[in-house]
Amino acid sequence: xxxxxxxxxxxxQAGGSLRLSCAASGxxxxxxxxxxxxxxxxKEREFVAHISRIGGFAYYTNSVKGRFAISRDNAKxxxxxxxxxxxxxxxxxxxxxxxxxxxxxxxEYEYDYWGQGTQVTVSS
Numbered sequence: 001x002x003x004x005x006x007x008x009x010x011x012x013q014a015g016g017s018l019r020l021s022c023a024a025s026g027x028x029x030x031x032x033x034x035x036x037x038x039x040x041x042x043k044e045r046e047f048v049a050h051i052s053r054i055g056g057f058a059y060y061t062n063s064v065k066g067r068f069a070i071s072r073d074n075a076k077x078x079x080x081x082x083x084x085x086x087x088x089x090x091x092x093x094x095x096x097x098x099x100x101x102x103x104x105x106x107x108e109y110e111y112d113y114w115g116q117g118t119q120v121t122v123s124s
Contacts, residue, residue: 002026002113004096009118014088016122020081022096022115030054030074033099036081037108038092038120045095047106051079057104063089086122093117 008020022034035050049060049070058070067086072079079096097111105111 002029002032002098002100004098004113004115006094006096006115006118009094009120011121011123012086014086014122014124016086017082017084018086018120020083020094020096020118020120022079022081024077024079024098026077028100029077029098031100031102032113033102033104034070034072034079035097035099035106035108035111036070036079036094037097038090038094039117040089040092043092045108047108048094049081050104050106052104053102059104059106061106083120086120088122088124091120091122093119 003025005023036048039045051058051070069082095117096115098113099111
């Protein structure tokens with residue numbers, strides 16, 4: 001069993017930056033693919049980025065490419081999402097999720113473990 005806890009959300013002005021963290025329990029975390037998803041009010045949850053087990057492969061949705069960077073520190077059982085040049089449309093609850101099968105997938109249904117989410121609000 002893996003438990004995920006997100007942190008680092010908050011209120012920031014457009015153009016600003018935030019770094020989200022996803023801290024995990026569990027000895028096998030380093031073998032999991034970890035993804036970030038977000039859900040804005042009134043919208044469905046959407047994929048943002050994911051990172052492979054070793055961290056050598058990362059993938060981003062088009063709307064965040066060049067602005068967000070996902071990374072992981074397996075020694076700390078933590079995955080990060082650095083968000084720069086934030087826009088008002090980035091406002092959402094951000095969730096991290098883990099796939100124990102280590103797949104590189106954007107499908108939220110293939111992630112078995114989820115955190116509780118952290119709110120990111122970008123003001124204009």
